[in-house]
Amino acid sequence: MSDLAVDTSALRKTYRRRGGRSVGVENLDLRVPVGGVHGFLGPNGSGKTTTIRMLLGLIRPDSGTMRIFGEQVPERLPDVIGRVGAIVESPKFFPTFTARRNLELLAGAIGAPRGRVGEVLESTALAERAGDRYATYSLGMKQRLAIAATLLKSPDLLIFDEPTNGLDPGGIREIRETMRRLGDEGRTVLVSSHILAEVEQVADTVSIIGRGRLLAEGRVVDVIGSRSEAGAVKVGVADLAAAEQVLARAGLRVRVDGGLLRVRGVQDPARVTELLAQQGLYVNELSAERVDLERVFLDLTAGEGLDEHSGGRHGRPAGPATNGGDPA
């Protein structure tokens, strides 16, 4: 049995556009391990939805291969689709029926056991409100009911494309907790998002893409760890320009960023304080640089945002992904 829930190899998809073709996904090797939550991250227009739609057989790739649980798709999709639950657009529920009734009707339609309804309401933390009419649900509850509906057939792989779009912080937290619960049950959750803080808290592993290409992948701790640097500190001081010169003269790599100095290659932070104090520059803040997924993402995808009107992606040559490269 494959230890990957999803894997793609050299996947490519282009779209026709005026004057030629634009690239949706370029040479993409995506690997999603079985079990746990996998964040599929990228800026707007980077190819997340395109990839998900190809996996679900909704659009065809130009070239490359895709497998779900080791089965080649789209060729073998009928064999594995029963193990896959996806929310690509909001399902239709009857507004005047309760959530439970809506799920019972759906369970009947797809031949899921009726007892499953109670279980999926528990999994999505909707059990207490299951007797309320759908029309009275908040957006977050509606989204969780959509997840509950996909859980009726007890899928091993769940694919969620930007599931928290339009939700308030409370709704986002509930979806996050639901995804974590599903991952802990041993299911594989593939969730696309451009909200990094949310993914960092819930994902076990991530793939980061930009302009349709893979930029980094791996366990969240490793992706962050590989780009953290010992001896990187942030320094607050009133005269940033003068302090920058002093530290640069002392051989430290330093730049001004966001009202602070970012200094690298610092073996002893007390040395920074001393060097500056000698010149009458007094440090009001000094802390180790904390690298989070957001920082990694911004470094990796700098300049990867799309300008739809520039035609910048058109005819882009293929090339290898620069996994784990050093941040600029």
Ligand SMILES: Nc1ncnc2c1ncn2[C@@H]1O[C@H](COP(=O)(O)OP(=O)(O)OP(=O)(O)O)[C@@H](O)[C@H]1O
């Ligand atoms: N049906 C289409 N026709 C033409 N171009 C398309 C089509 N769908 C997507 N694209 C283009 O393919 C690229 C990737 O888009 P895609 O929607 O997959 O990105 P995404 O990462 O899901 O973005 P978002 O976060 O905004 O949903 C973009 O340049 C987009 O304009």
